[in-house]
Amino acid sequence: MLIIGVLVIIAAIVMFVIGLGWLGIILAIVGAAIILFSGFRVVRPIERGVIERFGKYLRTRDSGLTWIIPSFEKMYRVNITEQMVDIPPQMVITKDKLNAQVDAVVYYKIKDVKASIYNVDDHRKQLTSLARTTLRAVIGNMTLTDANEKRSDINEKVEIVLDKETNSYGVEVLRVEIQKIEPPPDVQESMNKVVKAEQEKIAARDTATATETKADGEKRAEIKKAEGVKMGLILSAEGKAEAIKKVAEADADRIKVVNESAQKYFIGNAQILRKLEATEESLKRNAKFLVDTNKVQTIVTDASGVTPVIQKKITKT
Secondary structure (H helix, E strand, O other): OOOHHHHOOOOOOOOHHHHOOHHHHHHHHHHHHHHHOOEEEOOOEEEEEEEEEEOEEEEEEEEEEEOOOOOOOOEEEEEOOOEEEEEEEEEOOOOOOEEEEEEEEEEEEOOOOHHHOOOOOOOHHHHHHHHHHHHHHHHOOOOOOHHHHHHHHHHHHHHHHHHHHHHOOOEEEEEEEEEEEEEOOHHEEEHHHHHHHHHHHHHHHHHHHHHHHHHHHHHHEEEEEHHHHHHHHHHHHHHHHHHHHHHHHHHHHHHHHHHHHHHHHOOOHHHHHHHHHHHHHHHOOOOOOOOOOOHHHHOOOOHHHOOOOOOOOOOOO
């Protein structure tokens, strides 16, 4: 647009020379307006504008509409949002003398637009080279196993180094992410075999532990069962002993009562008491006939023709 405005101004001068002053004035106004509007610049919210005049830093403009002097001033736009740099894969020698292919990404943003332009030639290129050398230094002090297991530590160490080194050219490193750490194929195969063997060992140990636990549980169950049977037999025996004891005590009490009654009511009549006890015992056994022993003796003597001898009590004088 600046060139168009200049051409219009030149045409206006020509009009004045050839005597067409009114047309020259119109062209001059149009040319000046074109040159004036060609100096407007729009800065987006995600950018900052660095303005130079004759190659010297003049000012930094925030988002919005700004104006510069055409041909005398120039504005450079700088993106201030979070950006990503992909670190190309590289071979790194670990502490245990193994080669590993390492790939990473770095997230950063510009915090000082002036420093990012004047303190470094190309901050993205510079950040990429610095990240590559830092990764080699950090991973080179670790074994391959540690590097795979401690990726978060690698990310943190690389981030600290990059953030410190890039501070001078206005870059803030937000985070570093290791994408992959791949050993050579033969080393990877050996590592897979070791991991598989370790997992099989753990599985076998877990199986043995489960079997032992099951056997121990069954043993405890059998012990508890035997203890239960033993306790049941003991309690049963104790119950029977207690029952026998109670029966014996009841019999003793009964005999005691009978004896006391005999002493009280049947003094001198022991034979009658004996008959009563025999009658009671027979009735308990469901006997159908009761025979009086005295009468049996009389029947036997009568049948034999023998007269029973009557014993007389001799009285001493």
